[in-house]
Amino acid sequence: MKKKMTAKKIEEAVFKALMKGCALVVFGCLVLIIGTVIIKGIGSMNLDMITKTPEGGYYLGKEGGVLNAIVGSFVLTLSATAIALLMSLPVVLYINVYAKKNSRLATLIRLSLDFLWGIPSIVYGAFGFTVMIFFGITASLLGGIITVSLFILPIMARAMDEVISLVPGELFEASYSLGATKFETALKVITRQTMPGIVSAALIAFGRGVGDAASVLFTAGFSDRIPLSLLQPAATLPLAIFFQLGTPFPEVQERAYASALILTILILIVSVTARFLTARFRRHIIQ
Amino acid sequence: MDAKPHLQVKNLSVSYGTTAALKNISVDIPDKKITAIIGPSGCGKSTLLRAFNRLLEDGDEVSISGQVLVDNEDIYDPRNDITQIRKKMGLLSQKPYPLPMSIFENVAYGPRIHGIKKNRMDETVRHYLTIAGLWEEVKDRLHEPATRLSIGQQQRLCLARGLAVEPEIILADEPTSALDPKSSQKIEAEFKVLKNDYTIIIVTHILRQARRLADYVLFIYLGELIEHGPARQIFENPQHEMTKEYIQGIIS
Amino acid sequence: MLLITLGSGFLVFLMALGLCVKAWPILRLKSLGEILFSSSWHPLKGDFGMLPFIMGTLWVTGIAIIIAVPISLLTAIYLSEYAPKRMKEFSKPFIDLLAGIPSVIYGVWGILIIVPLVKDHIAPFFGVYSSGYSVLSAGIVLSIMIFPVIIHITMEVFHSIPRELREASLALGATRWQTVKHVLLRKSLPGIVAANVLGFSRAFGETMAVLMVAGNIVKIPLSVFDAGYPLPALIANNYGEMLSIPLYDAALLMSALVLFVVVIFFNVVSRYILHRINLRIS
Ligand SMILES: Nc1ncnc2c1ncn2[C@@H]1O[C@H](COP(=O)(O)OP(=O)(O)OP(=O)(O)O)[C@@H](O)[C@H]1O
Ligand SMILES: [Mg+2]
Numbered sequence: 060m061k062k063k064m065t066a067k068k069i070e071e072a073v074f075k076a077l078m079k080g081c082a083l084v085v086f087g088c089l090v091l092i093i094g095t096v097i098i099k100g101i102g103s104m105n106l107d108m109i110t111k112t113p114e115g116g117y118y119l120g121k122e123g124g125v126l127n128a129i130v131g132s133f134v135l136t137l138s139a140t141a142i143a144l145l146m147s148l149p150v151v152l153y154i155n156v157y158a159k160k161n162s163r164l165a166t167l168i169r170l171s172l173d174f175l176w177g178i179p180s181i182v183y184g185a186f187g188f189t190v191m192i193f194f195g196i197t198a199s200l201l202g203g204i205i206t207v208s209l210f211i212l213p214i215m216a217r218a219m220d221e222v223i224s225l226v227p228g229e230l231f232e233a234s235y236s237l238g239a240t241k242f243e244t245a246l247k248v249i250t251r252q253t254m255p256g257i258v259s260a261a262l263i264a265f266g267r268g269v270g271d272a273a274s275v276l277f278t279a280g281f282s283d284r285i286p287l288s289l290l291q292p293a294a295t296l297p298l299a300i301f302f303q304l305g306t307p308f309p310e311v312q313e314r315a316y317a318s319a320l321i322l323t324i325l326i327l328i329v330s331v332t333a334r335f336l337t338a339r340f341r342r343h344i345i346q
Numbered sequence: 347m348d349a350k351p352h353l354q355v356k357n358l359s360v361s362y363g364t365t366a367a368l369k370n371i372s373v374d375i376p377d378k379k380i381t382a383i384i385g386p387s388g389c390g391k392s393t394l395l396r397a398f399n400r401l402l403e404d405g406d407e408v409s410i411s412g413q414v415l416v417d418n419e420d421i422y423d424p425r426n427d428i429t430q431i432r433k434k435m436g437l438l439s440q441k442p443y444p445l446p447m448s449i450f451e452n453v454a455y456g457p458r459i460h461g462i463k464k465n466r467m468d469e470t471v472r473h474y475l476t477i478a479g480l481w482e483e484v485k486d487r488l489h490e491p492a493t494r495l496s497i498g499q500q501q502r503l504c505l506a507r508g509l510a511v512e513p514e515i516i517l518a519d520e521p522t523s524a525l526d527p528k529s530s531q532k533i534e535a536e537f538k539v540l541k542n543d544y545t546i547i548i549v550t551h552i553l554r555q556a557r558r559l560a561d562y563v564l565f566i567y568l569g570e571l572i573e574h575g576p577a578r579q580i581f582e583n584p585q586h587e588m589t590k591e592y593i594q595g596i597i598s
Numbered sequence: 599m600l601l602i603t604l605g606s607g608f609l610v611f612l613m614a615l616g617l618c619v620k621a622w623p624i625l626r627l628k629s630l631g632e633i634l635f636s637s638s639w640h641p642l643k644g645d646f647g648m649l650p651f652i653m654g655t656l657w658v659t660g661i662a663i664i665i666a667v668p669i670s671l672l673t674a675i676y677l678s679e680y681a682p683k684r685m686k687e688f689s690k691p692f693i694d695l696l697a698g699i700p701s702v703i704y705g706v707w708g709i710l711i712i713v714p715l716v717k718d719h720i721a722p723f724f725g726v727y728s729s730g731y732s733v734l735s736a737g738i739v740l741s742i743m744i745f746p747v748i749i750h751i752t753m754e755v756f757h758s759i760p761r762e763l764r765e766a767s768l769a770l771g772a773t774r775w776q777t778v779k780h781v782l783l784r785k786s787l788p789g790i791v792a793a794n795v796l797g798f799s800r801a802f803g804e805t806m807a808v809l810m811v812a813g814n815i816v817k818i819p820l821s822v823f824d825a826g827y828p829l830p831a832l833i834a835n836n837y838g839e840m841l842s843i844p845l846y847d848a849a850l851l852m853s854a855l856v857l858f859v860v861v862i863f864f865n866v867v868s869r870y871i872l873h874r875i876n877l878r879i880s
Contacts, residue, residue: 067459067775076777081676085669085670085696089692092696095707102808120787148608154603171608172606172611178613181803185617185837188615188837210665216606271703272702272805290875297700297702297806301806322703326700327695330698340787401768401769431767434768436770437766455772455780459770459771460771504766
């Protein structure tokens with residue numbers, strides 16, 4: 060029964076080493092990416108970046124910051140998240156409360172949400188732009204909001220569906236037996252019970268929306284000024300990074316790194332908050 | 347006890363995290379007999395059985411202390427090869443879990459991983475399927491996926507699969523609880539034959555099954571071994587009050 | 599409520615319809631074969647052969663998959679079968695984080711790290727000159743982007759396999775690796791395929807990062823060190839500006855349609871497989 064170094068043991072050892080190596084590569088990439096962004100970004104970070112909009116000659120290396128893009132990103136993505144929430148909440152409640160569990164309609168909706176989720180954001184961008192032309196809207200905050208809300212709708216709906224479908228059937232029945240209608244049940248009982256999950260779904264969707272460039276590239280346009288109306292073009296952080304990096308001037312490229320740091324920190328905050336909410340939520344949900 | 351023990355448990359304690367599942371168990375399991383482990387749900391029967399082939403370490407946060415000796419060798423000795431220990435014991439679980447391959451391959455799997463040559467494989471597979479009483483039913487469909495068999499047939503296939511690595515001990519955790527009465531009978535009949543060649547340890551919560559099969563009985567309650575002894579003694583003249591109540595169905 | 603529900607379900611069809619309508623002018627003038635398989639791209643002359651872009655996409659996606667599949671699979675096996683439970687739980691948020699990093703950040707990182715790596719180390723090693731902006735760089739960046747997709751789904755597939763099946767194999771005296779190789783991988787093969795198909799389709803439509811590092815030269819790449827011009831980059835670079843050239847927007851929406859169809863196709867395939875094995879993955 061004593062241990063011996065047989066061929067199968069060697070094979071196992073080799074593969075185990077390989078697996079550890081691969082895991083190391085994956086997590087190493089994460090560390091490397093975030094590390095690079097932080098190191099490169101901090102060097103060129105200053106207060107101007109987040110408090111000023113680009114001034115004349117900014118893209119040649121003159122004074123200014125990316126406040127326009129920060130505000131643009133926030134306004135655009137917050138509005139889009141609000142719209143997507145208003146659209147996806149009824150959908151998710153419908154397939155969980157009204158439609159019978161595993162009914163054909165619910166399956167169909169879930170399936171199309173899965174497909175929507177898989178469509179690349181550039182296709183949303185192209186589609187959004189066509190729709191805008193159809194309605195005679197040019198690249199603007201409004202166009203960006205509409206496109207991003209469509210893009211994050213499936214992300215939010217699926218994340219919400221996952222939480223709401225965990226609500227036990229007894230909770231529905233308890234509510235009905237108290238004389239509540241389906242609508243009241245859906246709105247009050249279910250939403251309250253799953254509130255942290257819904258908020259976290261919204262945060263995840265916000266994170267995806269705020270980081271995406273392809274969907275706003277031609278729908279929101281770009282502007283050095285903070286938009287004052289829905290019909291003005293609006294700058295966004297990802298595009299600001301992209302454009303600054305595209306200039307031939309090192310000073311401007313440096314600012315792209317600082318902008319990348321801002322975006323990364325924003326994403327980190329959003330994703331940590333979302334995770335914290337769901338972790339707490341998992342502990343409190345009635346199972 | 348007349349026969350010499352095959353498996354000796356000495357001061358075995360097991361805990362999952364902070365909850366103790368087995369407390370200081372010491373017992374000898376007789377050679378070539380059927381030993382039944384009985385006790386109410388959650389008392390630690392499965393834990394004890396899984397301690398015998400070191401499957402417990404598989405989960406995290408399990409701490410094990412004490413000794414389990416097979417042929418006077420401690421299976422928990424870190425110098426021992428875990429695969430060789432497990433090879434000595436066949437495991438039959440509550441529900442049959444055929445491997446995702448054909449009927450033939452299921453039985454051939456064990457011998458193959460232990461490096462048995464190919465040319466005698468047909469014979470080997472046939473031999474063990476016959477012992478498990480399945481050969482006649484499957485001889486024409488050996489290369490179909492094992493999942494197409496009925497649950498009862500799958501359980502006998504799992505038995506054949508376990509026997510094919512030539513174990514000395516068969517560990518069975520409620521092996522008939524997922525089966526219909528007919529299939530259960532077949533498995534029980536199988537065990538009665540197998541005990542001529544193997545030491546069998548069976549966990550069961552069916553007292554009548556324990557009466558029908560067991561030569562030796564362990565009664566466990568809340569992780570403690572309350573009483574153990576020859577089946578006749580435990581069922582007809584239990585020494586301990588708790589055992590008496592359990593046998594009479596007062597506690598369950 | 600029902601209306602919104604149906605509406606959102608209908609969005610897929612609406613998008614397909616919109617793209618088809620807009621791509622129609624070019625489909626009416628030229629055969630599908632000519633658009634997809636001609637490599638002559640001269641919008642001003644009215645030539646819209648998309649082959650260079652399709653090949654660019656295939657190169658980039660192919661490289662990404664070749665790198666990502668083994669690494670993700672081995673990582674998933676390690677995390678779900680070998681790593682201590684605590685490490686497994688601990689690693690999940692980090693994998694999610696990798697998935698949450700915006701693609702423009704991957705692009706920045708690609709330019710800072712991968713492009714110089716290819717230019718100064720990998721290409722010279724093979725005795726080739728490369729600017730670094732190449733399908734290889736894009737493939738490497740993309741592969742990292744799809745690690746989390748493949749790892750996450752593969753781990754869920756492994757998770758869905760009952761512990762008792764592993765134990766059945768271990769109890770016969772198999773080593774853990776034998777159990778993984780003969781039982782786990784065989785049982786989860788459909789799920790692993792689905793995971794990789796989803797990863798592939800994610801890579802296929804990824805735009806910004808690829809746009810930033812692939813080099814964007816309208817030519818069919820002949821080696822991994824050549825620049826490529828993938829379809830999404832084509833759309834991103836030109837759409838919204840070139841509306842004055844006749845048929846240009848139809849051609850660009852045609853390429854969006856190609857992306858759409860391919861991605862939907864791969865999604866259908868992988869969802870079908872996952873549905874067959876009763877898994878719904880987020
Ligand atoms: N993996 C585990 N992690 C934590 N606790 C466990 C684990 N497995 C079992 N336990 C606990 O250990 C105790 C003994 O469990 P065990 O499965 O051995 O009982 P059992 O006698 O086989 O019960 P049953 O008749 O229901 O199968 C129980 O309290 C159970 O909750
Ligand atoms: Mg049990």
